Each structure stands twice: as structure tokens, then as C-alpha cells.
Amino acid sequence: MAVFSEEIVNWLKAAEQQAEGRFREIDQIADHNQWKVIEAFQRHQVSDYHFSGSTGYAYNDRGREVLDLVYADVFGAEAALVRPHFASGTHTIATALFGLLRPGDELLYITGRPYDTLHKVIGKPGDGSGSLQDFGITYNEAELNADGSIDWEAVREKITDRTKVIGIQRSRGYDWRDSFTVEQIGAMVREVKAIKPDVIVFVDNCYGEFTEEREPTEVGADLIAGSLIKNPGGGLAETGGYICGREDLVRLASYRLTAPGIGGEVGAMLGTTRGIYQGLFLAPTIVGQAVKGSVLAAAVFERAGFASRPKWSEPRTDLIQAISFSGAEQLIAFVQGIQKAAAVDGHVVPEAWDMPGYEHPVIMAAGTFIQGGSLELSADAPIRSPYIAYMQGGLTYSHVKFGLLTALQTMKDRNLL
Secondary structure: OOOOOHHHHHHHHHHHHHOHHHHHHHHHHHHHHHHHHHHHHHHOOOOHHHHOOOOOOOOOOHHHHHHHHHHHHHOOOOEEEEEOOOOOHHHHHHHHHHHHOOOOOEEEEOOOOOOHHHHHHHOOOOOOOOOOHHHOOEEEEOOOOOOOOOOHHHHHHHOOOOEEEEEEEOOOOOOOOOOOOHHHHHHHHHHHHHHOOOOEEEEEOOOOOOOOOOOHHHHOOOEEEEEOOOHHHOOOOOOOEEEEEOHHHHHHHHHHHOOOOOHHHOOOOOOOHHHHHHHHHHHHHHHHHHHHHHHHHHHHHHHOOOEEEOOOOOOOOOOOEEEEEOOHHHHHHHHHHHHHOOOOOOOOOOOOEOOOOOOOOEEEEOOOOOOOOOOOOEEEEEOOOOEEEEEEOOOOHHHHHHHHHHHHHHHHHOOOO
16 A cells, blocks of 8 residues: 655645535535436437447437437537547537638637647648638637636627637636636627627537536537547547537538538447447536545645645636646656556656647646546646646546645655645
């Protein structure tokens, strides 16, 4: 058994006692979402024959068709496209954006510059990569205010006749800011629709699913997208993504996934159907475990003298816990400590490297059963100032506790605490 210093163990015990009230609130959200998922399964009469595989074109794959209906129900949307053919969250988001936008249109992000991996999707005019701007789709963004709120004066100035899609990133990405709650997203939708009623509001919902009782499509967002190896996959979906929203917009996105006129009517599920269904069933409870872990991480690291965001006592709208360190050595020790606590690849020591799609070297703790599965306990950080690590996930609360103890002990052993 691992041995931890008495001081670190006491920090964790005190943090758990401090957070008991928050844990009860998280359990209530998990219950609400669990029941919502079960009722959607029941409404569409999910049966074991829906888990059967299909081949070739996979016309009339009833399991795939009902899966779309269940997702639409759970997310309060008209339609959904849930497929293993999406390689990542970035691929899913790119598919949605390319489905919505046409040459001459403009995409405007009102939550500042989006996550690093989308920078290449947006691209530059004439860059030859097949990016949005390479196809004559212009891009603009409104920076957030210093306090992380929407700069509505800038948004009003930037919305033009060409603005077809408003982009909103729910999570903080690699920024030291609060993520946006569903209530805040609903207010954003109302505000931009008042400025330009025909604008399409798209929300990058990654990391946010089931952390609250409602989703962005339930407060007016026209289209949302996310990854199945994050929250809604429940730790069982081995790959894939989802797009939910207005039926006409989901159809346009489906034409980008396959081909115009074909859309979501084809696509063999390649043996993934059961895992996607069962993962969705488990997702509310597993997300609740991970959110508890994030609250505990904030509480214990605040007790150890580090700044965290959000603080342990603040409401949660995604899985991500940001922790600020004084330098690269502390940050690297933390991430390596999280990796050391993994059941898979716990013997591996992560190092920073130039990952595709990122603009700075990134270090990642990713001892996961599913490669890149960030509903599992993981942590990553760009090696740049300010030195902030972003921890997320945890299929069990107990694993998160073990990870935090191991990370703190690793830092202590290196005289970094």
C-alpha cells in the first residue's frame, strides 16, 4: 500500500469534511439526470435487440436510430446524431461548424478565443489546409471582460449581416476563468437573438454534460456538440461524438459526416452500440463521482496554499478543476503524480511534448482505459506562464482521492510543497 505523510492525509480528511454539503448537492443533480436518462430509455422502449451490430451501409439500423432519439430526448433537442465515426470532440465540433457555414458567412465566438485544437479548424484565409477560412468563411471573436464575463458592447459591434453562427465555449479551456453555467448560456442566447434573431447559436458542450440538471439545448441553444469519451460516454463508449439540436441543423451536420443526401441514414456502428447506450446510462452517476473529485481537489489544494478555480464551495458546470502553481517544476510534479496513481500506465512518467493541434508543449497525465478518455482521472497543462494544471474526471471518487494524495506526496518528495 502507498504511504502518505500524515500532514497530507490530514489535509484530505479535513477537505472531505468541509465539502460534505457540496457532495450532497452533487448527488441530487446525479439523481435528477439518472432518472432523466432512464425515462428516455423507457420512452423509446430500448431493448437488447437495439444493441445488435450492423454491416456495410447499415440501412435501417434500429439501434442507431433509437440511440439518436434517446440522446435528443435526454438533451431536450429536436434531433441528435450520435456516432462512433467522430474521432474526437474537435472533429465533432468541426463537423457541426462545416455543416452550418457557407462561403461568405461569418463565425463569431463571443466567449473569447476557443480551445487550442480549434485554432487549426478556424485557420487563416488561403492557408490551403481546408480550414473554415480557407473556404471563405470569415472568423471573429469578442474577448471576455477581465472578470470573465461577456463583453456585450464588443459583441454588438462585431455582429454583422454576415454573422451566421455565434460560438460559445462552455468550459474554460486553457484559461484562468470560470466556465459558463447553463443559466448564463441561456441569457447569452436571448441576448444575441435580440440583436440578430436569425443567428444560429452553437455551444461546445465538452466537459459539461450532466454537471447540471439542464443542458444548453434546453435553454435555447440551436446546436450543441461533444465527445463520447468525455462525460456522456460514461467511461464505456470507446470513441465517438454527438451533435444535438434543431432537426434541420443536425441534418446539415450529418451531411458533413457522410455526404449530402445521405447524412445519418447510413453508418455501421462497428460493435459500439451497446457501449454507447450503457455509457449514457452510467454517465450521470460517473459524472457525479468526477465532480465530487474536482470539489475535493479544490478543497485540499486550497488547504495546501494553492489557488484553485472554481473554489471548492462554488457551483460546478463542468468537470475541470484548474490549479495554479508557482512554476513549471510544481506543475510537472503534480501531473506526474496524477499519472503515478493510475491503474493503467501508472509506471509511465509523462513529459511535455508538442502535441498535434496545440500551440505550446503540453504535459498530460492520461492513465486511462480509453486513450484520451477525460471522464477518467487525468490532468494536462501547457508549459507556459501562468503555470496552471487542469485536472478532470475520475470514474470513482476513491480513485480521485488516491490521485490527489499521490500528487501531493510526489510534490512533497521533491520539496515542492
